Amino acid sequence: MADFIYLLIYKFVKFIAFLPFGDKVFKFIAFCFFKLDFKHTRIMRVNLGFCFPNLNDFEAYKIIAKTYENFAFFASEFFKNQSLDKEQILKKANLINEDYLLDALNSGRPIIVQTAHYGNWEFFSLAMAAKFGKVSIIGRNLDSKVMDKILSKQRRKFDIELIPKKGSAKQILSALNSKRRLGVLVDQNAGNDGIECQFFGKKISHTPAVSIFAKKTNALIIPAFARRNDKNPNLIDIIFFEPIDVNLLGDDAIKIATQMQSDATQKIISQKPDEYFWMHKKFKHFYEEIYL
Numbered sequence: 496m497a498d499f500i501y502l503l504i505y506k507f508v509k510f511i512a513f514l515p516f517g518d519k520v521f522k523f524i525a526f527c528f529f530k531l532d533f534k535h536t537r538i539m540r541v542n543l544g545f546c547f548p549n550l551n552d553f554e555a556y557k558i559i560a561k562t563y564e565n566f567a568f569f570a571s572e573f574f575k576n577q578s579l580d581k582e583q584i585l586k587k588a589n590l591i592n593e594d595y596l597l598d599a600l601n602s603g604r605p606i607i608v609q610t611a612h613y614g615n616w617e618f619f620s621l622a623m624a625a626k627f628g629k630v631s632i633i634g635r636n637l638d639s640k641v642m643d644k645i646l647s648k649q650r651r652k653f654d655i656e657l658i659p660k661k662g663s664a665k666q667i668l669s670a671l672n673s674k675r676r677l678g679v680l681v682d683q684n685a686g687n688d689g690i691e692c693q694f695f696g697k698k699i700s701h702t703p704a705v706s707i708f709a710k711k712t713n714a715l716i717i718p719a720f721a722r723r724n725d726k727n728p729n730l731i732d733i734i735f736f737e738p739i740d741v742n743l744l745g746d747d748a749i750k751i752a753t754q755m756q757s758d759a760t761q762k763i764i765s766q767k768p769d770e771y772f773w774m775h776k777k778f779k780h781f782y783e784e785i786y787l
Contacts, residue, residue, distance in 0.1 A: 525567035561769035605714035611682035612772035614722035718759035
């Protein structure tokens with residue numbers, strides 16, 4: 496019964512996405528969430544205040560409102576992208592600093608693309624697979640089997656493999672050894688499983704998983720993020736950062752490489768904070784009291 500309801504909602508929302516005024520409907524829904532989702536808007540205000548202490552209430556209000564609007568845009572894009580082929584996906588992708596990735600690919604070493612819950616991360620994996628071939632991403636299956644089947648169909652079309660988060664070490668190593676590009680989102684609070692890093696001058700618990708796998712497999716880490724193009728909202732900028740080579744970082748390589756990933760995420764957020772997923776409790780491990 497639950498799967499039937501999920502499917503019904505999916506088809507209804509997809510129908511709206513393709514209407515001439517569909518974007519306006521999504522924007523209105525985003526506005527309603529912004530006004531009524533008190534729990535998450537409060538978390539967002541706390542996180543913004545922690546990262547940007549000089550931000551006044553009105554500025555924070557604008558960023559939060561715009562964040563919800565961006566989520567609505569990416570939700571609409573998700574439905575529209577379901578029917579696109581590789582060429583159509585690539586027409587929407589504007590690759591910036593692509594040479595960083597091309598040089599890494601030419602090195603023959605395994606590649607781990609480190610990204611975050613920033614911008615249109617679902618489109619990011621489609622564009623990477625369309626442009627550079629087979630991709631593996633670490634994530635979790637959806638609770639709804641029917642919805643997971645729909646999403647998996649799109650990923651298979653682009654040769655995107657989903658590796659479950661739990662018990663995934665063997666699959667990750669296999670993907671890297673077979674030269675699949677590995678995509679990992681690593682910006683959420685890692686709790687006791689993480690190591691201490693800095694983020695906007697505050698302590699966070701950051702997963703060292705990417706650094707550890709890069710060390711084991713001699714992989715290069717490429718921080719990269721997908722966000723809306725400022726001049727053309729129908730384009731998605733995919734921005735690549737300079738590779739991180741764990742083997743060149745000395746005795747404390749895991750710690751340094753992990754901090755560099757946090758720095759890359761901070762840099763992209765600083766440029767355009769309204770596309771970050773501010774709703775999660777990023778600083779909870781060291782500053783739990785700020786969310787009480």
